[in-house]
């Protein structure tokens with residue numbers, strides 16, 4: 028046995044775990060990965076059926092950011108969960124994964140882009156907490172374009188968006204998902220409410236850090252009422268500046284958010300950039316009474332050295348229950364087996380990562396060769 032194989036044999040990552048009522052085969056979670064392989068109408072097809080079925084050995088699969096309504100669409104060819112065709116498409120995906128693994132272990136990430144969206148993609152002026160334009164370029168069906176200024180959401184828009192999240196969660200359960208992940212991370216709509224640079228509101232949905240958390244809390248509450256808290260997870264990315272987000276008072280935001288969410292008792296909290304050497308991580312672990320999924324976000328060197336095994340083990344030791352990996356699962360359909368046996372990993376082919384729509388660089392990452 029090599030050193031890597033010995034480490035893998037002793038690892039807790041491959042032990043079975045529970046998530047609410049679900050039995051998971053191991054503690055490795057496939058992180059949500061937008062891959063733009065749905066149809067132009069956001070319907071998952073054969074490509075996505077194959078992709079997720081190939082990755083069925085993950086302990087839990089969190090399927091990619093999926094829009095709860097038309098205006099929340101970020102990019103071309105991302106899936107939705109608000110039309111009968113989309114529900115039927117996702118049903119084929121969850122059926123295939125269940126057939127491959129014998130388990131029900133898929134959550135669907137509900138992602139509303141807010142200001143990260145374009146009328147040429149969604150057919151709508153984007154909605155956001157405030158009319159603060161997204162300063163980056165966006166892929167659209169007509170190529171890369173500057174974002175347009177979003178429309179500030181009215182009280183009515185806020186109410187209907189919350190209702191759309193609840194309806195999307197019901198649709199996801201109808202499509203065979205064990206639950207949904209509410210996306211309050213990475214600069215999308217819910218994170219735009221949390222962050223100071225994108226939320227300039229002076230009503231009850233903005234202002235103090237606590238008021239800025241209200242939208243995320245109300246979305247999670249509505250979704251939990253719709254499908255039950257044991258079917259709801261929440262993703263956060265405290266302190267991360269993805270999609271030009273500047274939270275401002277990171278500590279204040281999460282000190283207000285976590286206890287409010289804990290009262291609703293979603294089945295997990297999923298933290299991006301989980302780092303046990305940062306005081307924020309210990310505070311989150313202390314403030315969160317439920318299951319914690321930690322996504323370490325690997326450096327190139329860490330990914331190349333051991334695929335995230337050491338980071339994952341350390342996070343389990345520091346109180347996380349499950350470890351989410353993104354790019355590892357993207358390039359290795361059999362990531363669990365490769366890590367367990369200390370086998371080499373495939374390299375990502377970055378040219379096929381996003382905003383391309385075929386099987387190439389998506390479903391043709393090879394399995395370990397059998398001897």
Ligand SMILES: Cc1cc2nc3c(=O)[nH]c(=O)nc-3n(C[C@H](O)[C@H](O)[C@H](O)COP(=O)(O)O)c2cc1C
Nearest residue numbers: 058059060061091092322324325352353354355380
């Ligand atoms: C191609 C790609 C697409 C992604 N799409 C999403 C997404 O839809 N929702 C989300 O919350 N994060 C998304 N992420 C972030 C990943 O979930 C994860 O946080 C990130 O890849 C870091 O984890 P890793 O080091 O294991 O790859 C995406 C990342 C990549 C590389």
